[in-house]
Amino acid sequence: MAFNTGNPVEPNGSTDPRDLKDNATILDKLVNGSDLSWLGRLGKVLKTWAGMEKDFSDLLLRSGFESVFIPYAAGAIIDRATQLVQRNGELYRVINQADLPLTLTGNWAADELKLFAVGDAGLRANLNSPTGTSYITRGTQTLEQSLLNIDSTVTQVSDRTESGVFGDSNMRTRIRSSISANPSIYILGDSISHGAFAGDSYRNSWPNILKRCLNLDFGSISYGFTPLMTMGAGPTLTQDIHEILLSPPGAWQAREASTGSYIPQGLSWVSTASGNILSSTIPTFQNRVFVWYIGNPGGGTFDIKINGVVAASVNTSAASVTPINVQVVALTADKAGFSKIECVTTSAAKVELCGFSYVGPENTLTVNNFSNSGRRLRWVDESVINSMMNGTALFIMALGYNDSGDNQTNPAYFSEFKQRIDWLISYANLYEVPVVVPDFVWIGDPTDVTRLELKRLAKETKGVYIPFPDMFKKAYGAASDLYRRDTLKLFTDGAHPNIAGHKYIAETVAKRLGLSCTSKKQALDFYDWWYPLNIADTGITALGQTSDTVSAVKNNGSQYLLRLNLTGLGIGVANAKKIQFAWPARAGINQAFSTVHSLAPKTDGTPQGTVVITAGGDITANPNTNNGSTSNFVFVSAPTSDKGAR
Incomplete structure (x- = not known):
């Protein structure tokens, strides 16, 4: 036609x-x-x-x-x-x-x-x-x-036509119709989707940029599941929102790859002794935490503590291995605005923990990034695919790169890979789940067996196939690792996109899904999370204890918004109190100039002092002798120097 x-x-x-x-x-x-x-x-x-x-x-x-x-x-x-x-x-x-x-x-x-x-x-x-x-x-x-160029372009047009690029609003409608029953989205990926070489993964990895875009369209503020471990070191360090600690050293044993094929997240940590601790510390930017664990026959018990206080006790014993289990706990902030989540084993029986999702209000969309460095589709069991497809509004299948080499040289391995593509197709169609397939097999030409299987997955589920290798190729033939790295400047090495590459991937996926926000800059400028302040240890403490009430800041286009909800001010004494020394780096605030704002006055209108905010985010409260309360709430809107986040 x-x-x-x-x-x-x-x-x-x-x-x-x-x-x-x-x-x-x-x-x-x-x-x-x-x-x-x-x-x-x-x-x-x-x-x-x-x-x-x-x-x-x-x-x-x-x-x-x-x-x-x-x-x-x-x-x-x-x-x-x-x-x-x-x-x-x-x-x-x-x-x-x-x-x-x-x-x-x-x-x-x-x-x-x-x-x-x-x-x-x-x-x-x-x-x-x-x-x-x-x-x-x-x-x-x-x-x-000219004909070669036309053939290539027509193939891409055909791919896009078959996979929904001209019907992307259709895909968004399919997601929306599924959210009421299954308010979760799963990303299944490897180190590329884990955020390798993205630096601050919270702001730069393609899944976390996409989360902000999805949240806008589907009315959510949740952050979702976050891969447990950091990657790299020094200038190549990649870290997400949390800091994970395992103690004592050597007490927890990892299950991943071929030994973790039953784990949806691709990685779990196993304890067989009492008193072992797996902890996560985060700024309190969400209301709740989901603690994910594996149910096992004869499984042990553990306590969940929030800032040192037991919030829940969990028994992991199950009649059979059950891969998806969560314990939901409310988050409360400490005096500095942080939440420390500790999972403490209370028995010597097997306790198997998979990680944490950071979640906002109930029954709102949550994007769970089940990506892990080195992960392969070959090492994903049918039970995992079934359980994920049975509980998701959208499935993003971002595996394939680590499988591609063995798929080309090992027929038995490829047969297992193909079997998993068949399972994905079968269960996606059974549960009517929309599927998106970002193809990250950078070195494969269009006839590569792995790429053909990924394309088949999208086609047979009426999903979206995104041929990223074709977008990065030269006019004639596939692009080399050096071309993607040194000429396009979108990659750090042959496998991993750099910060600019993650931006390109996130924006492309958002466009193919027909989302309203399709720009990293727009996502960070307008649809970022409130980020808690770095409260200084000067006697000032956070009055609010939830993500809605802690002192926090966020970008809002060419302005930033700041809410101060504090206690520890002196009564009747003109005594300056330092609130913080600098803006949190992850908040991305670039303030234009220093500003002065009033503390909330008394009910009769009497001024109680000021708040001074320098361009770098140094904030000082200056109550005057009329101040009649140790607590105060201030809301600020002020311009940023670069007219928005980067």
């Missing part, structure tokens, strides 16, 4: 992929069809090859040449000027009529001097050869090169 966009050609030609697909169809009719003419994209009547051949035949007739040709041979006689001689498919006429009648000798070297070619057999032979398109130029390129 033609798109017929009507897009103009001038001044530089249409770049709409739909026009390229229409042009490819029209070109096929012009070259190979039997019609004498065909309509171009803008309705202009164009001559086909068949039409030009007929015009040539008619030209011969109009020129007076006879349509019955004389075969070239010794002794053949040409009597009239209108007769043509045919040799090896080419047509010739007698040059000088004075030579008529002309008897041919059969010696072509002698006869050729008296004949003149009037046909196009040589040209047709060249055009009909395997390299025929190289004889025609189109701008600065040969037709051969």
Whole structure:
């Protein structure tokens, strides 16, 4: 079916992929069809090859040449000027009529001097050869090169058409219809989606940028599951919102890869002694924490403590291994605005913990990033796929890179990989789950077996396939690791995108899903979380203990918003109190200039002092002698220097 966009050609030609697909169809009719003419994209009547051949035949007739040709041979006689001689498919006429009648000798070297070619057999032979398109130029390129570009573009257009790029609002509608029953989204990925080389993964990894975009459209503020471990060290350190500690050293044993195929998150930590601790410390930017664990026959017990206080006790014993279990606990902030979550084993039986989700209000969308460095689809059990598909509004399948090498060389391994693609298709269709497949097999061409399977997953679930390797390739052929790193400057090494690469991936996925926010800058400027302040240890403490009430800051376009909910101010004493020394780096605040704001006045309007905020985020409360309360609430809106986050 033609798109017929009507897009103009001038001044530089249409770049709409739909026009390229229409042009490819029209070109096929012009070259190979039997019609004498065909309509171009803008309705202009164009001559086909068949039409030009007929015009040539008619030209011969109009020129007076006879349509019955004389075969070239010794002794053949040409009597009239209108007769043509045919040799090896080419047509010739007698040059000088004075030579008529002309008897041919059969010696072509002698006869050729008296004949003149009037046909196009040589040209047709060249055009009909395997390299025929190289004889025609189109701008600065040969037709051969142009057709290769068109073929590549048409393939991409076809991929996008099949996978929903022109129906992306459809995908968003499918997600929305699933959220009421399953307010979760799962990302299944490896180190790329874990956030390797993203630096501050909280702000820079593609899943965390996408979370902000999804939250806008689906009315959520949750952060969701966060991969447990940091990656790299020094300048290559990648860390998410939490700081994870395992104690005592060596007490917890990891289960991952082939030993952790039953674990949805791809990694668990196992304790077989009492008193072992797995802890996470976060700024209190969410209301609740989900503690994920594996149920095991004969499983042990553990307590969940929030800032040292037991909030829940959990028994992990189950009749069989159950991969998805959560204990929900409310988060409360300490005096500095942080929450320390500790899982403390209380028995010597097996306790298997998978990590933490940081979640806002109940029954709102939560994006759970089940990615782990080195993860492979081959090491994901059917039970895991079933349990995830049965509880999600959208499934993002970002595995494949680590499988691709073995898929090419090991038929048995590829068979197992393909089986898991079959399971994903089966359960996605059973539970009517929308599927998105970002293809990160950077080094594979379009015929790579792993890439073909990823594309099949999207196609057979009516999902979205995103061919990232094709987006990073050169005009002719696949891109090398060096090209992606040094020329495009989107990668740190052959496998991992850098901060700019993560931005590109997040924005592309958001666009394919038809989301309202499709820009990292927009996501950080307008749809970031309130980030708790770094409260200084000067006697000032956070009055609020929940994510809605702690002292916190966030960007709001060209301004920042600040709420101060504090206690520890002196009564009746003019005594300056330091609140914080600098903006939290993860808040991304770039204040334009220093500002002064009033503390909340007394009920009769009497001023109680001021708050001074320097450009770098140094905040000082200055209560005056009229101050009548140790607590105060101040809300500030002030401009940022760069008109928004970066």
